[in-house]
Amino acid sequence: MAMDASEETLRRAMADKQAAVDFQGNTVRDLKVSGAAKADIDAAVEALNALKLEKSSIEKQLQAAITGGSRAGSLSRDAFRQAVGNTLERRLFYIPSFKIYRGVAGLYDYGPPGCAVKANVLAFWRQHFVLEENMLEVDCPCVTPEVVLKASGHVDKFTDLMVKDEKTGTCYRADHLLKDFCKDKLEKDLSMPAEKAAELKNILAVLDEFSAEELGAKIKEYGITAPETKNPLSDPYPFNLMFQTSIGPSGLISGFMRPETAQGIFVNFKDLYYFNGNKLPFAAAQIGQAFRNEISPRQGLLRVREFTLAEIEHFVDPEDKSHPKFIDVAHLEFLMFPRKEQTSGQSAKRMCIGDAVSEGIVNNQTLGYFIARVYLFLTQLGIDKERLRFRQHLANEMAHYAADCWDAEIECSYGWIECVGIADRSAYDLRAHSEKSGVSLVAQEKFSEPKEVEKLVIAPTKKELGLAFKANQKNVLEALEAMDEKEAMEMKSALESQGEVEFHVCTLGKAVTIKKNMVTISKETKKEYQRVFTPSVIEPSFGIGRIIYCLYEHSFYTRPSKAGDEQLNVFRFPSLVAPIKCTVFPLVQNQQYEQIAKQISLSLTAAGISHKIDITGTSIGKRYARTDELGVPLAITVDSTSSVTIRERDSKDQIRVSIEAVASVVKEVTDGSSTWTDVMWRFPTHTNASTDE
């Protein structure tokens, strides 16, 4: 996140100009004090004003550079977010949870249309991933005993750094306060030296990596205080983000609400591997609630305390991460943002996933395959492909065990938001649970013919060790057996040449002398019939709520009403996602039309098309506006007893279709077997003004 060249230039110019203004100001003052000639003073004032004008011009350019375009752009981004948010809340796509009790930060309900959108997104996820890829779906509880999350590392490391207002006790995320401080300073203090600006920009870039001490030092250095009260802040300290509870009546079994669904899959590896006929690769999947007790949730629907995750754990032989179906997606091109482009200040670029894998930018075929499948999933939902990029984690962002990691980031009014993480986590998770549980979570590869392998054999002589080390003999014995090949072979040659060797036993905290008669070290050739190994896991993890929110923003637009007196809201959801597929309106309130509407409704139900009848007497224009605001693709207006009008949401085109044909036309358009343009050719266009908006 290097400072933009033009911004840096402008900051330098700004600082220079400020210095020039200050200097010229002094000059004017000096001239006045020394009683110089009026003409000289006037000339100096004129020069000062000219400098001020130049400064103001640079200031404007700088401001524009900082806000990434123009002030107006930034304002309209906020206005856009507000317009989407208002529509979503008014039409109950979502509702702040427990609203009548003034709500709880970070908890939201899905109202009826939101709930339908979510169900559609999840059904498509299941179709696109679980069914098409033959994944093994599981469904595990949210309540999780501590031991599982101790093994996974969440008990010790799933924390954010927190500071407290020392007087009121209000809690803040330490990194958020520092981030806000830097952003605010950069936006408002335009005449700060370019070096200072670069320092703040650098902090924003590396903020996520700061330790508690580093964060605390910066907060002190910049004199950051509690936002509301301006009180001093405590030192930062880690706060675990899991909701804690206890299981059973005794209060003795500590448990947590799961922070992710993945652990439920890992602990079932053995059964699932068996279920899959003891064959690799295979993938397991889970859709379910996850919980994070955020310190102070911000960003509305994007950072919440309870959310739906859909996670895949694809288990694969670490020595063979090829994917048989990679060839089907290798040609796909989309925006990728590899590590190199990020660190060299370039931007995301369009790449072919086949090339990205063959050039080694993406670590392996399986990872590449999932990146491509995620691309297809998101764009088919209606995510704008120009505002979707795959960003590779920088080395410092990745866990030490991860082989490679890419985030699907979607641009919305909050910036680029991580919505799907696709990580090659190597063998970390299965090893962690193997160790903690004592149950071996491994796979076997049977060789078609036995293989000859050289094996290190360390054979301590117990009797000699007992005589030499008495009570410590067990520690020495275990340390000898734990030597790796290099250590053992070095000891062997030392014993052969010198007869004895100093050997550090870490469990004793000291070195002992090992003599030749105490241990035999050799290499033996053995026949092996199978290879036993811990599978690697490739994990695509989907934040369903974030995807849905970005989809709302990408689908939203406004257009003027026919009279031009107001802006109407539209969600251009694909049929796949739309909460219902069509509405049925009798043009006027009369029994005959309502009867036909009911008849059409029955045929739509029989065809499996979700729909709603609107028999309110409001104008057809108002009813269209209402259905557009819910993103319903088609509206059927009953305006005669033989045929009806079907109107498409975005084009507002209308066609006339017989009552018998209407369900099948709606079906073929909404299930994707025909496009609207296809059916437009087959039916007469309708232009009757009475049903127009």
Added chain:
Amino acid sequence: MAMDASEETLRRAMADKQAAVDFQGNTVRDLKVSGAAKADIDAAVEALNALKLEKSSIEKQLQAAITGGSRAGSLSRDAFRQAVGNTLERRLFYIPSFKIYRGVAGLYDYGPPGCAVKANVLAFWRQHFVLEENMLEVDCPCVTPEVVLKASGHVDKFTDLMVKDEKTGTCYRADHLLKDFCKDKLEKDLSMPAEKAAELKNILAVLDEFSAEELGAKIKEYGITAPETKNPLSDPYPFNLMFQTSIGPSGLISGFMRPETAQGIFVNFKDLYYFNGNKLPFAAAQIGQAFRNEISPRQGLLRVREFTLAEIEHFVDPEDKSHPKFIDVAHLEFLMFPRKEQTSGQSAKRMCIGDAVSEGIVNNQTLGYFIARVYLFLTQLGIDKERLRFRQHLANEMAHYAADCWDAEIECSYGWIECVGIADRSAYDLRAHSEKSGVSLVAQEKFSEPKEVEKLVIAPTKKELGLAFKANQKNVLEALEAMDEKEAMEMKSALESQGEVEFHVCTLGKAVTIKKNMVTISKETKKEYQRVFTPSVIEPSFGIGRIIYCLYEHSFYTRPSKAGDEQLNVFRFPSLVAPIKCTVFPLVQNQQYEQIAKQISLSLTAAGISHKIDITGTSIGKRYARTDELGVPLAITVDSTSSVTIRERDSKDQIRVSIEAVASVVKEVTDGSSTWTDVMWRFPTHTNASTDE
């Protein structure tokens, strides 16, 4: 739960016979002691043995009567449960959660086939209820702040009574211990007096209503101790069954994991009513996780600590609970178990729901409509209609505010299990949240013409009250205004006749004297344009996991293998529920057949049919057995390059179908548009022994 007539007779006969045996035993002893003649002694012993034989015969009959059939029946019920359970666990329909860490009681995962069954059941629920009834679906968080569950009564009353082993601290449900004691005693102590047996039976019947004191007294009276240690037990005390947690970093906001999904709907009533165009009736629905921290979970999958609920809240005008679609279901007949039949010791009887409503057995049409819809839902899933009954709550089972309540109970190896509750909860929940939140949760009925109504008007004279009561005037004023019509009219006449009256002000804790000049009480006629009221709510609540478990038991059967050497397991799931709809087997491992299997797989995917290819080389019989055990309705065997065999699971009938037609045949059978018998007529039957089991 009156004692069964024959059991009571047998218990009396048993007690009589025992007395006769004891008497005769004494007689024998006396004869021996008094040195009576050998012939006399022999005769007495013979009589004693005859009595013992008779006693033993009665004992056997009694034992049979208690276990509801025969000992063998009881044993086979256990064996059946074990057989189902083994199959379910071996084929990963479910997995004890966190198994590698030795699990947690009451937590289970759904493995791949279980997960698919659950998804199918939920999809059908959404179709049958949400879509067909135009319900408003919502999706609320599990984490719930305390205030909401305080209002609903869960914080104070969602408890079970618990006792602790006084030495080890182990916790038990007090009612379970008493229940176990009574059952055990009744089964094993066959010679107990019939009165004693009746007492224990009565306890079993009224156990659920016992207070902590009553339970404690019985536990003391019977000397019940901790089951494992025989240590004494503490007095029973209430244990709240909600998982507690805290929300946010401060630890100050107490929260719980919701014990039901209903509250999320109630708190959103106002928005949902508006969304529905301010019209009643309407229903809202929610599917989601619920949590109960059971004291000591038993009964496997039936009593768990986390489970999926699907709940409907149907809001209706309390003055009009008719239902426009009741006529569509009024003819349905099924087993009902009304209050009267239960208390008079009769059994459930087949009734027509139309009659049950018109005879007033079921409180209203809407309740009756939902009972019928639940019947259709459960039987279409595959629940045996002979083992499904609707049991009305007894007066003492129902909450005081409930108008009527029926449970759909399904019989399985654990007995009759409550799987769906259908309750008319009147206005209780909305009123509770109105009061606690201060937000009015009501509906309006606009009158077509204004109505004249008489209204009570209480107008206190503030000045006089101030002079008379000084600092207490506010309390007096509020107490006057809070009078109901009866109180006010009594005061009015007292003031008119006596000029003053004693008036108790509860907020002051004393009576004050009210004089005529302090308050004017009158009745005025007003015009009203609308009626404002709190809607009643009718709540069908589905325990999805329990329904699924009962479905497993009702669908399971075994049949001998072809060789007759083993029993094969089959789940006769309807296609609607089956985890996948068909399997595809190449008869032998060869590339040509595998290619055709893939081609068929593509056409099945295109038709939206979930399926799996099994290319393992095992015998076709074994592969059929494997697919039967998962309840897959159809299996396609690829045994030629032009046509294939389709085999139906339960009949084992096979037909030959061309490769082109296979997907459409499978589709029409599995989506229910044709039956297997229908298609059997259209295609040649296949009898080739090679593909037989």
